[in-house]
Amino acid sequence: MMNGSDPVTLTVREASAGLEHGDFSSTELCRAFLDRAALTEPKVRALLSLDPEDVLRQASASDARRKAGRALGPLDGVPVTLKDNIAVKDAPCTCASKILKGFVSPYDSFVARRLKDAGCVLLGRANMDEFAMGSSCENSACQKTANPWGLDRVPGGSSGGSAAAVASGITCAALGSDTGGSIRQPASFCGVVGLKPTYGRVSRNGLVAFASSLDQIGPMTKSVYDAALLFDLIAGHDDGDTTSLPGDSGGCAADLAAFEEKGAGLKGVRIGLPKEYFELDGISGEVRAVCEQAKETLRSLGAEFTEVSLPHTKYAMACYYIIATAEASSNLARFDGIRYGYRSPEAADINSVYFRSRGEGFGPEVKRRIMLGTYVLSSGYYDAYYLRAQKVRTLLRRDFEKAYESCDLIFTPVSPVTAFRFGEKADPLQMYLSDIFTIALNLSGDCGISVPAGIAAESGMPSGIQFMAPALQEKRLFRAARAFECARPQKEFRASL
Numbered sequence: 502m503m504n505g506s507d508p509v510t511l512t513v514r515e516a517s518a519g520l521e522h523g524d525f526s527s528t529e530l531c532r533a534f535l536d537r538a539a540l541t542e543p544k545v546r547a548l549l550s551l552d553p554e555d556v557l558r559q560a561s562a563s564d565a566r567r568k569a570g571r572a573l574g575p576l577d578g579v580p581v582t583l584k585d586n587i588a589v590k591d592a593p594c595t596c597a598s599k600i601l602k603g604f605v606s607p608y609d610s611f612v613a614r615r616l617k618d619a620g621c622v623l624l625g626r627a628n629m630d631e632f633a634m635g636s637s638c639e640n641s642a643c644q645k646t647a648n649p650w651g652l653d654r655v656p657g658g659s660s661g662g663s664a665a666a667v668a669s670g671i672t673c674a675a676l677g678s679d680t681g682g683s684i685r686q687p688a689s690f691c692g693v694v695g696l697k698p699t700y701g702r703v704s705r706n707g708l709v710a711f712a713s714s715l716d717q718i719g720p721m722t723k724s725v726y727d728a729a730l731l732f733d734l735i736a737g738h739d740d741g742d743t744t745s746l747p748g749d750s751g752g753c754a755a756d757l758a759a760f761e762e763k764g765a766g767l768k769g770v771r772i773g774l775p776k777e778y779f780e781l782d783g784i785s786g787e788v789r790a791v792c793e794q795a796k797e798t799l800r801s802l803g804a805e806f807t808e809v810s811l812p813h814t815k816y817a818m819a820c821y822y823i824i825a826t827a828e829a830s831s832n833l834a835r836f837d838g839i840r841y842g843y844r845s846p847e848a849a850d851i852n853s854v855y856f857r858s859r860g861e862g863f864g865p866e867v868k869r870r871i872m873l874g875t876y877v878l879s880s881g882y883y884d885a886y887y888l889r890a891q892k893v894r895t896l897l898r899r900d901f902e903k904a905y906e907s908c909d910l911i912f913t914p915v916s917p918v919t920a921f922r923f924g925e926k927a928d929p930l931q932m933y934l935s936d937i938f939t940i941a942l943n944l945s946g947d948c949g950i951s952v953p954a955g956i957a958a959e960s961g962m963p964s965g966i967q968f969m970a971p972a973l974q975e976k977r978l979f980r981a982a983r984a985f986e987c988a989r990p991q992k993e994f995r996a997s998l
């Protein structure tokens with residue numbers, strides 16, 4: 502029914518064009534995705550819930566609008582999948598936690614509202630690490646999601662369900678959230694594009710808070726252009742988020758189209774290579790090789806590489822795990838067995854409602870973080886840990902400011918390794934270390950993007966590269982990423998399921 506277009510590889514841009522030209526209807530498009538999901542989901546399990554009837558209802562409403570000449574915009578009828586910590590009115594929102602099992606959101610998040618206002622079809626709720634704490638989706642209390650490129654491997658996390666949904670071809674695009682790398686790392690593991698916007702650029706209103714000063718929602722897509730399209734759609738000021746910045750994205754997709762017309766070159770663009778990052782022992786040979794090849798490609802586009810220094814890198818991990826856990830311990834206090842979700846049936850009095858509901862409702866990683874966070878905020882330790890971490894955060898931010906005096910963008914691996922096997926990183930500390938290249942960006946508040954760069958030689962798994970740019974310079978990111986995407990030697994690659 503799709504007139505030759507393969508829904509699996511169909512980008513947002515192509516879907517939008519196909520709908521516009523009448524090549525297919527939104528109903529046909531969504532049906533193709535649902536058929537695909539029926540085939541792949543038993544193996545991949547990217548989604549926590551999917552309501553096919555609701556999807557087809559949204560699609561047919563879109564078709565009716567388009568037929569009447571009242572399409573809400575170019576993305577009317579295009580399916581997008583949301584991570585299960587982004588609220589959609591009347592849809593489940595569980596954060597893959599037992600404590601929110603069966604919880605249905607009474608309101609739309611800002612981003613869901615933006616997508617609905619543009620006519621997008623919201624397709625399914627994507628699996629994640631419980632409350633977005635993790636790097637493999639193994640901390641989901643609901644199910645394991647497999648990497649579509651190798652079913653014995655993790656999709657990354659915490660937005661692993663979103664990444665796997667896009668990579669397995671059951672949707673056009675997805676939204677994830679990134680607190681310390683949770684969009685970029687699974688994007689890299691699954692061979693898709695993932696953007697962590699500047700802090701404050703996308704409203705967090707309706708995103709279940711993990712660490713409020715670090716969390717940011719962003720797109721996960723099959724192409725760089727799609728990421729720009731979705732970013733344009735969800736970026737913008739919102740009075741419902743006190744940290745929301747004024748203004749909007751400034752039209753990144755249009756900028757990208759103009760850039761492409763001019764040949765998408767990178768002549769004169771100065772790309773910084775942080776020496777502390779590349780000196781790390783833990784980077785696998787195959788990831789290094791992908792980075793080297795990517796550098797060659799970028800050089801051939803006219804980019805110039807220069808070494809930069811981010812001297813406080815070695816403190817980033819400790820700093821992140823103090824600030825993120827401190828904020829999490831405070832944010833997760835609201836799950837008390839009274840206001841939301843799960844209440845222990847064993848509870849007999851007020852104290853046991855708290856203790857038992859939280860004890861039974863939260864998984865081990867979430868408990869670990871709450872305990873760590875409560876500890877670093879407790880009197881006597883506050884100054885030694887939390888306050889210190891805030892000071893280190895300032896130093897990290899200054900490192901970046903200084904680095905950007907001599908470069909326009911920073912280039913790094915996304916993760917030291919490609920997608921690992923289930924259970925391979927059972928030690929929490931090993932898991933934390935896999936975020937080494939992504940967390941500093943959340944601490945600095947700047948923007949970054951993960952772009953597929955090729956298949957790593959040993960594991961046969963995809964590997965991405967990361968570009969980082971100063972706050973509000975998303976256009977710069979998109980341009981570099983798009984130029985790279987067009988020029989990379991291994992152009993078409995996709996998971997075979």
Ligand code: GLN
Nearest residue numbers: 633634635680681682683
């Ligand atoms: N993996 C990191 C953590 O566990 C980042 C998670 C995220 O970005 N949500 O905290």
